[in-house]
Amino acid sequence: MLFSLPKLLCTAALLCGAAHARLTNYTLDDTSPAITYTATPLIRCAPGTCDAAWTARLFNRTSSTTNAYVVVPFTGSAVYAYLSMLGTCMFELDGVVTGAYAHSNASDADEIQPAYWTTGLPDTAHVLTIYPAQAGEVLQLDYIVYTHDAPARKVHLGAIIGGVLGGVALTAVLSLVAFFSRRHEKQRKLATRGIPLGTTGPTGRC
Ligand SMILES: *[C@@H]1O[C@H](CO)[C@@H](O)[C@H](O)[C@H]1NC(C)=O
Numbered sequence: 001m002l003f004s005l006p007k008l009l010c011t012a013a014l015l016c017g018a019a020h021a022r023l024t025n026y027t028l029d030d031t032s033p034a035i036t037y038t039a040t041p042l043i044r045c046a047p048g049t050c051d052a053a054w055t056a057r058l059f060n061r062t063s064s065t066t067n068a069y070v071v072v073p074f075t076g077s078a079v080y081a082y083l084s085m086l087g088t089c090m091f092e093l094d095g096v097v098t099g100a101y102a103h104s105n106a107s108d109a110d111e112i113q114p115a116y117w118t119t120g121l122p123d124t125a126h127v128l129t130i131y132p133a134q135a136g137e138v139l140q141l142d143y144i145v146y147t148h149d150a151p152a153r154k155v156h157l158g159a160i161i162g163g164v165l166g167g168v169a170l171t172a173v174l175s176l177v178a179f180f181s182r183r184h185e186k187q188r189k190l191a192t193r194g195i196p197l198g199t200t201g202p203t204g205r206c
């Protein structure tokens with residue numbers, strides 16, 4: 001037999017296990033259309049509008065400074081926010097406050113830091129909201145990273161399922177062929193008892 005069913009399922013299970021762990025990080029720049037600023041940012045840093053030495057240190061050379069809410073919808077199991085803050089900013093995940101980031105050292109207030117992260121979420125749609133804790137405080141958003149199971153996995157899984165089903169079908173066909181050819185052979189032996197094997201008659205060319 002060409003295929004062994006248990007072996008085939010085992011291989012598929014291993015491949016599925018490996019594919020399942022293929023998490024991918026996606027980065028949203030502060031300029032991404034996926035991010036909503038409830039008020040127009042006070043400063044939009046980009047080469048030409050902010051100091052070149054500073055923009056060189058930013059993700060994609062841009063940042064957005066705001067004193068209002070920043071709303072970031074994403075689909076994933078983890079999210080990381082990179083920003084700078086002088087004062088305190090709050091983080092809400094799906095409408096619940098899940099974090100705060102305070103920075104009081106004015107001398108390095110501009111430094112972009114991983115100010116917030118959360119992992120182990122269900123890999124579904126979420127909304128991260130970021131805002132300064134008090135009026136008059138501003139935050140400078142550089143970028144957001146979120147982790148999502150790579151979409152390629154679904155295609156991969158489909159291919160595996162297709163492969164397994166194909167293998168099962170082929171196994172079934174081969175079994176049937178084997179069964180019928182054995183039965184045919186038995187009947188042929190019974191019908192041609194006495195005639196040596198190998199003589200298949202005048203038409204036995206193939
Ligand atoms: C995604 O990025 C975060 C933060 O940089 C990192 O800790 C995590 O390991 C990354 N995950 C993947 C799957 O690359």
Ligand SMILES: *[C@@H]1O[C@H](CO)[C@@H](O)[C@H](O)[C@H]1NC(C)=O
Nearest residue numbers: 027028029030031032060061
């Ligand atoms: C980086 O900025 C350019 C415009 O300067 C934009 O076209 C591009 O989409 C940005 N890349 C990312 C990853 O946001």
